[in-house]
Amino acid sequence: MGFIDWLKSKFTKKSSVQSSKSGPYVDLRKHGRVYFPAKGRFVQESHYANNQESFNGRLFPKTETEGMEAHLNRSFEILKRYLPNAVFSDVYNSKYKRIWTPANDGSINEYGQASRGDIRPSPVEELWQGNMNFVSLPAVGTKYMLTAPNGKKCVIQMGYERGPGSAEFLGGLTTEVHYYLGTHNESILSIDVCPQDTPLGPYEEQRQPIPTRPAPPISAPAPHTSEIISRTYVIGDDHKIAGIKYLPDPDMGDVMIPKGVVIHFTCSYNMEGTVSWFKSNGVDIHLLVDKTGELVQMVPFNRKAAHAGVSKWGEYESLNDDFIGIEVISIGPLVKRGAQFFDCYGRVWRGEVVEREMFGHKYWEPFTAAQMQALYDALAPIMKRYLILAKNICGHHECSPxxxxxxxxxxxxxxxDLRKILIGVAVSENSH
Structure with a gap:
């Protein structure tokens, strides 16, 4: 052994990895073939941008801290469902726990970006995230079961990222996973394969009702057979719909001339929580549609709002610049496990469900009939006022496929179908 190698042996920690001799396995760059269950240390990783975040129309931040406070607040609210007494300053108690993953690291070109490029996890997926230095990355969302020395268990997902580079660690985990498990970089954790339909997050909690605090209350959508009221709305000179609530968003953008409309759903339960989220997360929307059909406006129609991100529809690109955004209150896609449905936050869903195969999802919370009527009632005056053609009404899934x-x-x-109903509302489709 040379002098340099001797120094490295004295001052470099040895790997903590302990592996079974047979069974399911992964091939890792620093540890070779590792069989499950395996044990080792997991380093704390910094944060990834999730698919509910926008950075002035960009998918990823430009600095290691841009938008971080809003990101941490959102993650902390999810964590508190399982640890109601958690304290924000205890969870994120160092500078390293308050930054994005680094940019320009091999194939990673942006802060907060993982090895998969522009594929971003949901807020829940990003929170219960882990990685290992895979030879070949597994499918995005591949789940594993972690067990801490204290017996606490947690289901995490991998597949977005490789790491860490040091042979000292078997893998990496988010700040929130370590905090929930009561572990740190020096703890020896056990990791094993698990059924892929196991919900993400604390495993113990999945055998009990999930706490609702601080999440908004769950309420079933209004049935489609309820009375639906059609309303005629007027847009005033201030570019707001007269007679509805106006709750201004502090982050609205510059003046624009509307050329189209993007339809979204919110992945949320109610109007109150949704308005609060938009006001505090650097993302904005022009109009919200509640389950009852009530409309709330947050940005005048002649001002830009950050709602579409990277997008293209027909001749238009970066639709934040000239498309109005309408968000319909709905939890969106659902997952069925056994006889129960779960929402995108891993909570049991007790509302209405529609079965429809789209984008890898089979089950959804449908918009209520009141919402569909309100959507039409709102689109009609918008199209007439700004001479918007039906062909320029698009879904977010269409302009950001x-x-x-x-x-x-x-x-x-x-x-x-919606565009066909709206043809001719503003002007002749052949006049532009």
Whole structure:
């Protein structure tokens, strides 16, 4: 052994990895073939941008801290469902716990970006995230079961990223996973394969009702047989719909001339929580449609709002610049496990369900009939006022294909059906 090798042996920690001799396995760059269950240390990783975040129309931040406070607040609210007494300053108690993953690291070109490129996890997926230094990355969302020395268990997912580079660690985990398990970089955790339909997050909690605090209350959508009221709306000189609530978003953009409309769903339960989220997360929307059909406006129609991200529809690109955004209150896609449905936050869903195969999802919370009527009632005066053609009414899944799934299967009918209904509302389709 040379002098340099001797120094490395003295001052470099040895690998903590302990592996079974047979069974399911993965091939890792620093550890070779590792069989499950395996044990080792997991380093704390920094944060990934999720698919509910926008950075002035960009998918990823430009600095290691841009938008981080809003990201941490959202993650902390999810964590508190399982640890109601958690304290924000205890969870994120160092600078390293408050930054994005680094940019320009091999194939990674942006802060907060994983090895998969522009594919971003949901807020829940990003929180319960892990990685290992795979030779070949597994499918995005591949789940594993972690067990801490104290017996606590947690289901995480991998597939977005490789890491860490040091042979000292078997893998990496988010700050929130370590905090929930009560572990740190020096803890020896056990990792094993698990059924892929196991919900993400704390495993113990999945055998009990999931706490609702601080999440908004779950309420079933209004049945489609309820009385539906059609309303005639007027847009004033201030570019707001007269007679509805106006709750201004502090982050609205510059003046624009509307050329089209993008339809979204919110992945949320109620109007109150949705308005609060938009006001505090650097993302904006022009109009919200509640389950009852109530409309709330947050941005005048002649001002830009950050709702579409990277997008293209017909001759238009970057639709934040000239397309109005309408969000319909709906949880969106659902997952069925056994006889129960779960929402995108891993909570049991007790509301209405529609079965429709789209974008890898089979089940959705449908828009209520009141929402569909309100959507039409709102679109009609918007199209007339700004001379918007039906062909320029699009779904987010259409203008950001492969990146977005809304309104997807939650929309009653299809976007094409909606456009057909709206033909001729503003002007002749052949006049432009």
């Amino acid at each position: 492969g990146r977005k799934t809304d309104p997807g299967g939650s929309l009653i009918g299809s976007m094409e």
